[in-house]
Amino acid sequence: MxxxxxxxxxxxxxxxxDPSGLYRVNWPDREPSDIANLSRCCxxxxxxxxxxxxxxxxxxxxxxxxxxxNFSWRPLPxxxxxxx
Numbered sequence: 001m002x003x004x005x006x007x008x009x010x011x012x013x014x015x016x017x018d019p020s021g022l023y024r025v026n027w028p029d030r031e032p033s034d035i036a037n038l039s040r041c042c043x044x045x046x047x048x049x050x051x052x053x054x055x056x057x058x059x060x061x062x063x064x065x066x067x068x069x070n071f072s073w074r075p076l077p078x079x080x081x082x083x084x
Contacts, residue, residue: 001017001075002014002015002016002017002075002076003015003042003073003074003075003076004073004074004075004076005042005045005046005049005071005072005073006071006072006073006074007049007053007070007071008070011076012028012045012049012052012053013025013026013027013028013045013048013049014026014045014076015038015041015042015045016032018035020035022035022036022037022038023035023036023037023038023041024036024041025041025044025045025048027048042073046071049071050071
């Protein structure tokens with residue numbers, strides 16, 4: 001299952017399965033991560049997302065802390081191959 005980490009309705013980063021049975025983080029600004037278990041990939045993706053959202057926003061600290069509640073994991077839609 002492929003998971004996406006969203007901030008509100010915006011997809012920030014995704015965690016995708018690797019053929020080895022483990023997972024990788026698909027970063028938006030670089031190559032995919034090394035393989036790791038699902039929980040490590042999700043932790044790394046969330047930490048990156050929190051840091052990037054906090055650095056991008058020029059708002060008071062209280063608003064930053066409130067914005068951290070807007071993260072959510074959702075399954076990404078599965079693309080079906082033509083003729084399948």
